[in-house]
Amino acid sequence: MGSFIHLTAADGHRLAAWQDGPADATHGLVVVQEIFGVNDHMRHVCAAFAAAGYGVVAPALFDRAERGVELGYTPDDIARGRDLRAKVPDAGVVADIEAAAAAIPGRKLGIVGYCWGGTVAWWGATRTNRFAAAIGWYGGGIAASRTEAPHCPVQLHFGEKDASIPLADVDAIRAAQPGVEIFVYPGAQHGFGCDERASYSAPDANVALARTLTFLTRHLA
Secondary structure, three states, rough: OEEEEEOOOOOOOOEEEEOOOOOOOOEEEEEEOOOOOOOHHHHHHHHHHHOOOEEEEEOOHHHHHHOOOEEEHHHHHHHHHHHHHHHOOOHHHHHHHHHHHOOOOOOOEEEEEEOHHHHHHHHHHHHHOOOOEEEEEOOOOHHHHHOOOOOOEEOOOOEEEOOOHHHHHHHHHHOOOOOOOEEEEOOOOOOOOOOOOOOOOOHHHHHHHHHHHHHHHHOOO
């Protein structure tokens, strides 16, 4: 059973983080939130990776703007999440995922993120040297930083019908990063991996999770 811990980033910022998984796990995973905080869904995501044997830490990235944020998936929640995300500096986000990585000492680490967190996972590959594998699920900001050089293997997942990530963006990422493993799920929408959203697609989520776990096993072994 997971619980909240507290971390201190390199710039002195203190933040909460959800920790889960066996204490003797040989591999660790930083799980990065959507724009809805480390909410019930993200804790369930952490539990799934913990059940697969990973030591997991999910940093509360919104703590730089407002502490204790846990949102749902209504239009009002989406608007509030976007507002909070705009208040969190990118450099602070990177410092916070590095703090989460430091909380999993002595283990080979991966990073996986969803929505905003998918972009942050990409930054974990390109703006840090802490991770041996990075996976992003429907990260809308990846295209804007697609020319950054990753320092570890990367796997990305996108929905074909994602209204916020056009396929032209996916094609641009693929062209800029031919070494990155990219999957597009036919008919899938944004957030297809979240079972609390209307866009949830269990078949696509299950395939993407299986691919994620296989990728982590391959690169963290």
